[in-house]
Amino acid sequence: MGRRARGPGAQHEHRCREIADAVLEIVAERGLPAVSLSEVAARAGVSAGRVQHYFPSKKELIEAAFDRGNDLSSARINAKIGQDPQAASPRAVLAVVLTELIPYDPTTRVHMRVRQSFTARALADEAIAARLRQDYARLHQTLALLIRRDQDAGRIPATADPDDTAAGLVALAEGLAYYVLIDVSSADTARDLVLSALAEVYG
Amino acid sequence: MGRRARGPGAQHEHRCREIADAVLEIVAERGLPAVSLSEVAARAGVSAGRVQHYFPSKKELIEAAFDRGNDLSSARINAKIGQDPQAASPRAVLAVVLTELIPYDPTTRVHMRVRQSFTARALADEAIAARLRQDYARLHQTLALLIRRDQDAGRIPATADPDDTAAGLVALAEGLAYYVLIDVSSADTARDLVLSALAEVYG
């Protein structure tokens, strides 16, 4: 009953991640509608039964993949920032986070394609929308805190609202990220625009 | 042969639009994956056979709905600008276009939900992507022209690149538009951010 599965725990999580990663690969290549149990099983190189065992419903499978995608993106960005977020200057951290939202290589392209797919589904899937809102709240809050720190240090005019400024910067980065994904803009152009927007925040 | 169907032409286009509008309604409510021939027929109040007659394949149906959605949005924005685009000041036109990209009432919410759905599909559907690229090219070009006009008039610093600036403003507006759609930001906040970004362009 209340007992926790202990022995196979490690294997369990590993298998779950394998399957979730297969979902992400399919989403990156052909979008969320292309995700089916048989597709996922084939991509992960396992039987459909196993997929069904770990994720009894498709809904759970999709949501697990969403969380997995978020974890991968967060890990990538955190690795870029370095182990000590307090050490670097707020502006440097802001620049890294914002530019990391722009796809500039195959890996980041995959990450942003996946994210874009889930943002679309959020419009019709409240479970995904709730997860996404929480995700945005955390991201915006983090950036707003950095802005506020540099406001206190006098490097950013105190007139700007930190929360709105943070939301604006992320919105710009994501809008440009989409342009890069569909080849409307180049990654370099997008990066320059984001960084110049950041520069304007700094007066 | 080369002959054009004349008599039933009017009815033909009218029926096509009815069906395309039904597709847009479904997309706005439950997303593109919810669009099926039977759903569309039921929503439009016609038989499935008629839908199939006017749109022999689902692909054509989706693409027609995409074009229809674009037409509706363009018409709405053009109506806001007024009949004489040369008369108004470039800045006023820029402000209208950018704020009209932000959902602020049920109608604009529907328009932007539909647009967001198609942008997601564009990642996996080259036909939609091509249409979207053309759409963006036109929009960005229009705004860049307005910016250039006010650069020539000395109202905007000549240092800024008109095309990149236009792309940045639209990207910001669309990123914020999505925040409004999933209730991350309010429409007022988004509007203010877009307008202040425009103000910064004007120095």
Next chain:
DNA sequence: GTCAATCCGATACGATCACATCGAGAAACT
């Protein structure tokens, strides 16, 4: 070594889908 929980492959089922086919009726041109 025994036992129970977990794991997972195989199969079946009902629903839904896009699409094809057919044929009757309406309309338009000759």
Next chain:
DNA sequence: AGTTTCTCGATGTGATCGTATCGGATTGAC
């Protein structure tokens, strides 16, 4: 009036989907 084209509802078909279920294999606890 006759003929042809357009219109479109009805029905069938093959494929794919998500899910339920079952039975044996594996595993870890004791």
